[in-house]
Amino acid sequence: AQSVSQHNHHVILSEAASLELGCNYSYGGTVNLFWYVQYPGQHLQLLLKYFSGDPLVKGIKGFEAEFIKSKFSFNLRKPSVQWSDTAEYFCAVKTGGFKTIFGAGTRLFVKA
Amino acid sequence: DTGVSQNPRHKITKRGQNVTFRCDPISEHNRLYWYRQTLGQGPEFLTYFQNEAQLEKSRLLSDRFSAERPKGSFSTLEIQRTEQGDSAMYLCASSHRENTGELFFGEGSRLTVL
Numbered sequence: 079a080q081s082v083s084q085h086n087h088h089v090i091l092s093e094a095a096s097l098e099l100g101c102n103y104s105y106g107g108t109v110n111l112f113w114y115v116q117y118p119g120q121h122l123q124l125l126l127k128y129f130s131g132d133p134l135v136k137g138i139k140g141f142e143a144e145f146i147k148s149k150f151s152f153n154l155r156k157p158s159v160q161w162s163d164t165a166e167y168f169c170a171v172k173t174g175g176f177k178t179i180f181g182a183g184t185r186l187f188v189k190a
Numbered sequence: 191d192t193g194v195s196q197n198p199r200h201k202i203t204k205r206g207q208n209v210t211f212r213c214d215p216i217s218e219h220n221r222l223y224w225y226r227q228t229l230g231q232g233p234e235f236l237t238y239f240q241n242e243a244q245l246e247k248s249r250l251l252s253d254r255f256s257a258e259r260p261k262g263s264f265s266t267l268e269i270q271r272t273e274q275g276d277s278a279m280y281l282c283a284s285s286h287r288e289n290t291g292e293l294f295f296g297e298g299s300r301l302t303v304l
Contacts, residue, residue, distance in 0.1 A: 087230070110291045121194075122233070122281070122295040129291070168232050172291045176246050177223075180232030 080105045082171050084181035091159050092189045099154040099184050101169030111152040112170040112178070113143055122168065128152065139163070161190040192216075194296035196282050202302045203272055210268045211299040215284030222265050223293065224257055225281040226250065233281055239265060240287075272303045 085100035103109065113125040126137025133145040143154045152169060169181040195214040203209050215222050220241050225233035236255070238246040241262035251257075254272075259265040269276055279300050283293040 082232075112291070114293075114295075121297045122283075122293075124292050127292060170232075176221075176238045176240075177235040177248075178291065178293060179235065180225075182230065182232050 080171065080173060080179050082169055082179050082181035084167075084169050084184050086184050087182065088185045088187075090187045090189065093161055094158045095188075097154070097156040097159045097163070097186070099167055099169075099186075101152045101154065101181060102150050103152070103169075103171045103179075104150065105171060105173050107173060110172040111143075111145060112172070113137065113141070113152075113154050114168045114170060114180075115165050116168070116183075117165045125154070125167070159186075159188050161188045164188045194282055194284055194294055196280075196296035196299050198299060199297065200300045200302075202304065204304050205274060206271055208268065208270045209272055209301060210266055211280050211282075211301075213265045213267070213282030213284075213296060215264070215282070216286075216294055217263075218286060219284035219294070220262065220287050221285045222259055223283040223285075224265070224267050225283065227279040227281055227298070228277075236267075236280075269301070272301075274303045277301055277303045 081104045083102045111128040114122045115125045116122045128135045128145045136142045166183045166185050168183045170178050172178040222239040224236040227233045237257050239259040254270045257267045279298040281298045283295045
């Protein structure tokens with residue numbers, strides 16, 4: 079069965095630190111990849127997405143992610159985090175069907 | 191674009207009671223999804239509608255769960271004879287048929303079964 083694995087459940091960083099959140103998926107075919115973010119008290123919203131082409135994709139608020147097909151990975155990065163990046167981050171994969179499969183999420187807390 | 195709307199936002203019920211949640215998707219979106227999220231987990235797919243047709247259901251959706259989208263607009267998710275294990279956040283999402291997969295989520299309906 080298809081699955082998505084996020085490496086870290088909780089991450090605590092100080093402002094200006096660099097961020098990398100790991101995501102691996104299990105599916106051998108073509109995938110669409112997503113990172114969603116949920117800020118405290120808000121609904122899930124799209125951070126960035128990969129469908130095809132350049133494996134390095136840029137999203138909102140300075141986030142980027144790199145698709146490495148050989149590693150089945152789609153890690154999220156940000157060079158310098160801010161307090162306002164405190165949120166829960168979900169990696170998600172959509173295969174050929176209708177459903178999108180989500181990882182368990184990573185809670186990021188940024189200390190001011 | 192008023193976003194995806196869900197109600198009620200919170201529901202507390204006693205075990206064995208029936209509950210119904212409503213989702214109003216973004217108006218031009220013909221695809222509608224229900225997900226369930228429990229503490230420490232990501233959203234788990236429950237079911238999918240394209241217009242009024244329910245095209246996919248997860249094995250998570252037991253016989254006590256039923257979802258409808260009668261006119262291809264709003265959708266309801268009913269849980270009959272609720273159990274404590276049904277306590278979760280029920281999320282609705284919608285997307286446009288031309289969209290390549292981005293989901294637009296509502297704020298969710300939190301169910302607590304006592």
